[in-house]
Amino acid sequence: MDYLLSQRAGLGDSSFYVYNETLIQSNIEQFKSVPYRNFGIHFASMANDNPVLLKMLQANGFGIFVNSRKHMKLALDCGFSPELIIFASTGICEPTMRLIIEKGVQINIDSRDQLKLYGKLNPGGEIGIRLNIDEKSKNNIFTGLESRIGVLESELPEIFAIADRHQLKITGTHVYLGTDVTSLDDLLEGVDRTLALSNRFADLECVDLGGGFPIDKSRFDFEQYKQIITDRMVQYSSARGRDIKLVLEPGRSMFGNCAYFFTQVSDIKERPDRILVCCDSSASLIPRAMFYEDYNPVEVYNSRSTEWYSKPVDVVGSTTYSRDFMAKGLKLPVVRVGDWLKFDFAGSYCYSMITRFLGQAMPPEYLQRLDGSFELIRAGESYFDQNVSMWTSEEIASGETHRHKIKKVIYSGESQHHKLEILETESYGIGLFLDGRIQHLEKDEYIYSESIIHPVASGLKGDNLNALVVGGGPGGAIRELLKHRRFAHITQVEIDAGIITLTKQYLPHIAQGYHDDERVNIVIDDIVSFARETTQRYDFIIYDISEPLSDSPAANLFTESLICNLKDILTEQGALVTWAGSIGPLSSELAKKINQLWKKVFPYTERFMSHPQSYGTSWLTVAGSNAYLGLSELSREAIDDYCEQNIDGALKLYDGMTHQHMFALPKDVRSLLDDDYITTKSDIISHQINPAREEYI
Template sequence: MKQPFEPERLLHVARTFGTPTYVYSEAVVRRQIDRLRTHLAGLPLRLLYAMKANASPALLRLMRDEGLGIDAVSPGELEVALRTGFPPDRILFSANNMTDEEMHLAHGKGVLLNIGELSRLERYGRAYPGAEVCVRLNPQVGAGHHEHVITAGERSKFGIPVARLDEVRAVVARHGLRLVGLHQHIGSGILSAEVLWQAVRVLLDAARSFSGLRFLNFGGGLGIPYRPDEAPLDFDRFQQLIVDPLRAYLAEHPSKGMACWFEPGRFLVAEAGVLLMRVNTLKEANGRWFAGTDSGMSHLVRPAIYGAYHALFNLSNPAGPLRTYDVVGNICESADHFARDREVQEIREGDVLAVLDAGAYGMSMASHYNLRALPAEVFLPAGPEAPPVLLRRRRTPQEVAEAWLAETTAGTAP
């Protein structure tokens, strides 16, 4: 059974701050950054954190202090990145189906735009002739843990098809744009170096005919093993298939000094996050045991929309015998399951469960559905003696109602 990080500290967090609560481990994030840098050693490298995975300011500041940049996909993300101390030259703005207002905002902030539509590239060139730009290509290779997270291929809305590179060149030339980077991103949760290499090879071929490039951005998508039968990404194979050929490619490319950019999100923060929840109801019905909790799909929607697997661990009864449960939430939806037919250490009402690998696309996709409060968020600094830090407190039902009413024009009864 997969073990959580620092289970005693997690129990202490639950006792101190209550549940439901997201907990983020500084030590695990730094470990993942070190792992990635180690296996990309020898490349002229820049890492951009894909902040859509988790935009907690505490994690952003950690990434900033580690020297990472930011992959921002919305004006809100851009503003938060700037306000948490990332300089504009360490931010890439990659909004999808960008509006004119978003384009002008990002350019005015001094960040580099990454554009994946020919019509937007044309509008950018007309508005800012001579400006620097990055272009997102669709390498016609897509992959990911679910069809909803595949971001390239023939049915994808993302990027300019690589077959239309001549049109990219024409727009760039017409407006005197300075094409400084080419970008791709094929999907999320990828555990195969061979799949990644298929897309990398397409981008390398596309870049051969360009000079003056400062970087090639190979996107993110590096996965972590959620299921017990999944193996982690084989970094030895990754180095053999991708890193070593990249070194040789850079040595002979006409754009001297060109760097390699990667945009990890999930890989850096998924294993660093745990959702703590308390079991309040045990119910037997039709031969099934349901363990009902004080959290739900409004806090972690991945199982409902992707069928995603998250390991569960009973922090209150770690040595208990394994029993089979449906672990469910408090939302009025039949999809509100954390797990079905899952073996967990024997659960008792009042036990604290940890949902593992929840640091990516957990809180960032959470909502107030059913007008439930968002979870609290807590940061665990590295070192067992460092006290946990409350990042976000949990609102009371009264505060949720007050905020909801205050934010709507019809909030006050006539």
């Protein structure tokens, strides 16, 4: 969470919602645990209309309750079958009624005239009736004579007559007993009244009791409720002589306690009787209070303050609307501009009720997945640097950047080790970005993947070879390695399981199923521990990790001690290959350091270049070995023969001619790397290893 907050801090329009999948799954299981066997759950879409969340419910077998054409279309688009969609509203116009019938969606009728319209459009159809259980039930705005919704008991004779005229079959009754009902007795009183009225419907198959459950689980005993409602329905079904289906329609109780709303403090005012804390937000963005005068609980996130305000605190929006209060009368620690406020119980009737009034930018919504990563599930608006937000930008050298225009954010989250993004770029398609930097883009990842594997693998000696891939989460390097028949075993050591999961889901074209290959063993571990503890020896180690920048987890993986440990687990004829970063007149420092480190550790080193266009610069790759391999001297014919005899599958880049060109480094590159570099056999110089193994990078 801290990483997500740091990314949004100071942006302007910094407010956002974040949902917790663990809490959502807990609520899903709670409702699924009702023991009554003929039971359905239909989530009330008015509470939250985020498609990602709706698809989670659909995948768990839930139905959905809608009251508009827009939400009916949304439900169908999210995969809900028509028979699992219940449409109930008031004053449904004829075009909408026709559309409901055409789509095969269930409908609950609210009035006599609505029933006549339905009968005219769909004679012989099946429907439900929305009941108003009148003044005998607990009095609130949802029931009784003051309510505008539903059919009164006194209107039922005419309802039955209209149904008979149009040969309609009334198979369901539908009620809504209130909102945030905490009294089990009050709720059951309404249930009993509903069942009593439902006795008047001869063809009854279903009773829909709506929702009304509170967000705060501590205020309502759902375990007791589900057992009582099950007993009631078993008794009722027995009395009716057939199983009557029970439907519940949770709204706020499904997501309400599963989300928070975050916003930054932008100003503090002191008044004689209170403190005003102003936020980069507005009540229009978390508007329950504007409708219900019911404020969300608020706390200062990760407050380090030891002082508390002696006066009550009101949280207000950054508008001129006099009633823009987001919370009132709070007891809070002293805050500073830039602190984050966290609003609890923000998962239902919050984002879905946002109003354009006051002109605030729509906030984004994130989902914290079960593995702790954060995924952007609905993009927000921003009126700050909007063009910049549609591009990625990487610095190649001082004063020089390389950018990609982004068409779509497919995934944005964070794991324990990285900020993870799957982005669709306009030019290069879908790709993986770690900590804001390109790792692979689909249209030219083959250049990188083939380059780090084939030039060295083709020159190794022997059969039944054993390979170790360090990192390599996306799988391109392993995909290429598996094309060589000579490799019998491949171990992948990847510290971040989130990368493997993410790329398996979103980038299957890169991995091409290597996870299921019997030759591959995937180990989730850090390479420092693995290299120290393994008893295996490897013919080929591929260092396929992110750049060792100062703020990157990879910064600790290019030390002399670790590279020496990896050298020690190589076979006598083995080699360790790594990319060394960009190489050019203005961007060679990292490549020079890695090249020097390899020359310091290994008796023999060789270097070659590749040119992945999506990176915006040429890249250097360095191979270190315990024995002389002579990779640069392999002929075009020898490589072509090797590929024909030992490689299965097509290669887009690599062949004999490409191999020779890769090792033919330009003069300026040779000069950057080593002033005495010459392109003859004598260039493969034997180096003495420093036994002190000092840290180098």
